Amino acid sequence: xSFADVLAGIYQGFGxxxxxxxxxxxxxxxxAFIAGVLQFSTRGWPHAAITAVIEFWRSSPVIILLYxxxxxxxxxxxxxxxxxxxxxxxxxxxxxxxxxxxxxxxQSLDRGQAEAGRxxxxxxxxxxxxxxxxxxxxxxxxTFVNQFIQLVKSTALVSLITLSDMTFRAKEISQLHxxxxxxxxxxxxxxxxxxxxxxxxGRWLERKVxxxxxxxxxx
Amino acid sequence: MTFDLAxxxxxxxxxxxxxxxxxxxxxxxxxxxxxxxxxxxxxRRSSKPMRYAxxxxxxxxxxxxxLVQLYFLYYVLPVYGIKLPALVVGVAALxxxxxxxxxxxxxxxxxxxxxxxxxxxxxxxxxxxxxVLLVIAPQMLRNIAAPMGNYFIxxxxxxxxxxxxxxxxxxxxxxDIASDTFRYGEPMAVVxxxxxxxxxxxxxxIRKFEAHLALSAQR
Numbered sequence: 291x292s293f294a295d296v297l298a299g300i301y302q303g304f305g306x307x308x309x310x311x312x313x314x315x316x317x318x319x320x321x322a323f324i325a326g327v328l329q330f331s332t333r334g335w336p337h338a339a340i341t342a343v344i345e346f347w348r349s350s351p352v353i354i355l356l357y358x359x360x361x362x363x364x365x366x367x368x369x370x371x372x373x374x375x376x377x378x379x380x381x382x383x384x385x386x387x388x389x390x391x392x393x394x395x396x397q398s399l400d401r402g403q404a405e406a407g408r409x410x411x412x413x414x415x416x417x418x419x420x421x422x423x424x425x426x427x428x429x430x431x432x433t434f435v436n437q438f439i440q441l442v443k444s445t446a447l448v449s450l451i452t453l454s455d456m457t458f459r460a461k462e463i464s465q466l467h468x469x470x471x472x473x474x475x476x477x478x479x480x481x482x483x484x485x486x487x488x489x490x491x492g493r494w495l496e497r498k499v500x501x502x503x504x505x506x507x508x509x
Numbered sequence: 510m511t512f513d514l515a516x517x518x519x520x521x522x523x524x525x526x527x528x529x530x531x532x533x534x535x536x537x538x539x540x541x542x543x544x545x546x547x548x549x550x551x552x553r554r555s556s557k558p559m560r561y562a563x564x565x566x567x568x569x570x571x572x573x574x575x576l577v578q579l580y581f582l583y584y585v586l587p588v589y590g591i592k593l594p595a596l597v598v599g600v601a602a603l604x605x606x607x608x609x610x611x612x613x614x615x616x617x618x619x620x621x622x623x624x625x626x627x628x629x630x631x632x633x634x635x636x637x638x639x640x641v642l643l644v645i646a647p648q649m650l651r652n653i654a655a656p657m658g659n660y661f662i663x664x665x666x667x668x669x670x671x672x673x674x675x676x677x678x679x680x681x682x683x684x685d686i687a688s689d690t691f692r693y694g695e696p697m698a699v700v701x702x703x704x705x706x707x708x709x710x711x712x713x714x715i716r717k718f719e720a721h722l723a724l725s726a727q728r
Contacts, residue, residue, distance in 0.1 A: 361687070361697065478573050490568075
């Protein structure tokens, strides 16, 4: 098999990799915003509760979460496909990280912004939606792009719960034609092609947002 | 299926015993990842061609999944006659993957050192090695203690990946118990709780240490 054949074989798993990524995003983005905003705006026991939820998803090794959910949910009568479990677990794990970017960005805003909103008669949720979140969004962007890359890369794990993604396809090809050098070099290249553009964008955003911050300080 | 507490408690000792391997892998990988990352960053700063070359190396490492890098080392090295124990391959893979992230952390740390420090080192007639080791490194470490600590926690949380190449660490021992007994719930809960507890404790300690550094910097 030529290297191009191997690469083409690996990309047959692209659909599954992309599906898990998109499903993961559908969990990660709402979870990051809801959990981040709640952690930012609550005090006392609700704050402790939301922190515990975030820490569970963020601080547990994702591979353990994946096995735990995939193999134990059926025991509770919940039958989910590998795709559904993969999207859920990888998404909420990344969302947990994202929530910290949301919270940190909200915390970094000048207090005067919220105070100005209050003095203009805005309600708490209006201040959040109309004043705080739009400004915090820019500061979150580099982290969000980096988390997206993490999500794409972590989808390689679903090959372990029998989903035929790119990594799974590579292992199949490797079993049929013993040629680990081509197969695993191809697999590295396959992921690199997907993630490198995002890496470049992330780097660029980091520079932009960093420059923006410096400017804001000078003024 | 119900959660059998007696069974769960009975499997704590073997899983906890395997923590020795987990922690050894973590420690070794942290040391090698930091050394490699610092080396990468210093090389990146040595000349213009090196800046682009090393940046590409770092981006490549960061744009491919750690699982795939692990497979690559595990299956490709033997083809070239390099036969290493699985544990060594695992440490190599984690060190390689995280050195790319740590290099970026070191970059931020070095960028944060005032320019006068470099000029002072030059004025004192220190050569490059002495400048790096005696002037740059100590100040950089203070700047980056928190992000570096967070990556060390990530390394700890990535050690379960080594189960896929049969390194006898905690997650692997939990998987063995699961496949022997056909019960996944208890082993996954035990190993998950163990990792979560350690990760949360470590991140608490890092926050304390960061606060301590911030205070001693003010003095």
